[in-house]
Amino acid sequence: MATLGANQYGKAESRVVRIIRDSPHHEIVDLNVSSSLRGDFAGAHIDGDQAAVLPTDTQKNTAFAYAKLHGVSSPEDYALALARRLLEATPAAREAEVRVEQYAWDRLGSHAFLRRGGETRTCVVTVGRDTASVVSGFRDLVVMKSTDSEFKGFLVDEFTTLAETDDRILATSLVAQWRHDGLDELDHRSQSDHRRDWNSSYDDVRDVLLSTFATTYSRALQETLYVMGAAVVDTLPGIAEISFSAPNRHHFLVDFSGFEVPVENHGEVFIAADRPYGLIECTVLREPPA
Numbered sequence: 381m382a383t384l385g386a387n388q389y390g391k392a393e394s395r396v397v398r399i400i401r402d403s404p405h406h407e408i409v410d411l412n413v414s415s416s417l418r419g420d421f422a423g424a425h426i427d428g429d430q431a432a433v434l435p436t437d438t439q440k441n442t443a444f445a446y447a448k449l450h451g452v453s454s455p456e457d458y459a460l461a462l463a464r465r466l467l468e469a470t471p472a473a474r475e476a477e478v479r480v481e482q483y484a485w486d487r488l489g490s491h492a493f494l495r496r497g498g499e500t501r502t503c504v505v506t507v508g509r510d511t512a513s514v515v516s517g518f519r520d521l522v523v524m525k526s527t528d529s530e531f532k533g534f535l536v537d538e539f540t541t542l543a544e545t546d547d548r549i550l551a552t553s554l555v556a557q558w559r560h561d562g563l564d565e566l567d568h569r570s571q572s573d574h575r576r577d578w579n580s581s582y583d584d585v586r587d588v589l590l591s592t593f594a595t596t597y598s599r600a601l602q603e604t605l606y607v608m609g610a611a612v613v614d615t616l617p618g619i620a621e622i623s624f625s626a627p628n629r630h631h632f633l634v635d636f637s638g639f640e641v642p643v644e645n646h647g648e649v650f651i652a653a654d655r656p657y658g659l660i661e662c663t664v665l666r667e668p669p670a
C-alpha cells in the first residue's frame with residue numbers, strides 16, 4: 381500500500397523589490413524569496429483536503445507584505461520574520477523555511493543603480509585586404525531607475541489594459557554594440573593601431589551611457605536609449621554608431637488592497653517579472669545613413 385513520505389510545499393522565487401523612498405536618495409533591496417512549509421499536510425495529498433493548507437499564493441503575498449511591514453534590514457532578519465509569520469499562520473506546519481537570495485546594486489545616482497557583478501565585454505573585428513572594422517560592446521549591463529520614469533500617452537485599442545504611469549521603475553539588462561570609425565589604411569597596414577586605446581574607449585562609452593541613464597528623465601525606454609546613444613556619438617569622436625537591445629524588465633507595483641489589514645504601497649514594493657518582457661532595440665548614428 382502506498383504511503384506518503386517526506387513532503388513540503390511553498391512559493392518559490394518571488395522577486396521582491398523594495399524601494400526605500402523616504403528621501404530623494406532612494407535605497408533598493410532586491411530579493412528572490414522562496415518559502416516552504418513542512419508538517420502534517422497529509423490531508424492535502426491523500427484526501428484532497430485543503431483545510432490545513434495556507435495557499436502558496438498567501439505565502440507569496442506575505443513575502444511582499446513583510447517587505448513593507450517588517451522591512452528588510454538584512455535578508456536574515458527579513459527571512460526570520462517571514463518564517464515566524466508563516467509558521468504562526470499555519471497550525472499544521474512544524475517548520476517554515478525561507479530562502480532568500482539578495483542581488484547587490486551599486487549606486488549611480490540618487491535614484492539610479494547598477495547591478496553588481498558586471499557586464500560581459502564583447503568585440504567583433506573584421507579584417508579584409510584593405511579594410512578593418514571594429515565593433516565593441518557589452519551584454520548584461522543591468523541598470524535601474526527607481527523614479528524619474530513615466531510611460532503615458534500611448535496608443536490605446538480595445539485590448540489595451542495598461543494604465544498610464546507618471547512614476548515607475550525602469551530597468552533593463554542592456555546589450556550594446558558600437559562601431560568605431562577612422563580606422564585608416566595606415567593603421568591597418570601597420571597591423572596595429574597604436575593611436576587607439578581600446579580599453580579607455582570602452583570605459584568612456586560605458587561612463588557616458590551610465591551617467592546619461594542616471595541623469596535623464598525617461599518618457600519611455602525608447603527615448604532613454606536614444607538619448608544614451610546620442611550622448612555617445614555626440615561626445616566620443618571615434619564612435620560612428622551604437623546599437624542597443626534592451627529588455628524592459630517590468631516591475632509591477634504590488635496590489636495590497638485586498639488584504640484584511642491595510643498595507644500602504646506608495647511605490648515601495650514591486651514584483652520584478654522576468655517574462656514576458658518588452659524588447660526595445662534601436663541604433664543611433666552620428667551621421668544620417670548615406
Ligand SMILES: O=c1[nH]c(=O)c2[nH]c(=O)[nH]c2[nH]1
Nearest residue numbers: 531542599600601602628658
Ligand atoms: O518604455 C516603454 N516602452 C514601451 O513601448 C512600452 N510598452 C509597455 O507596455 N511598456 C512600455 N514601456
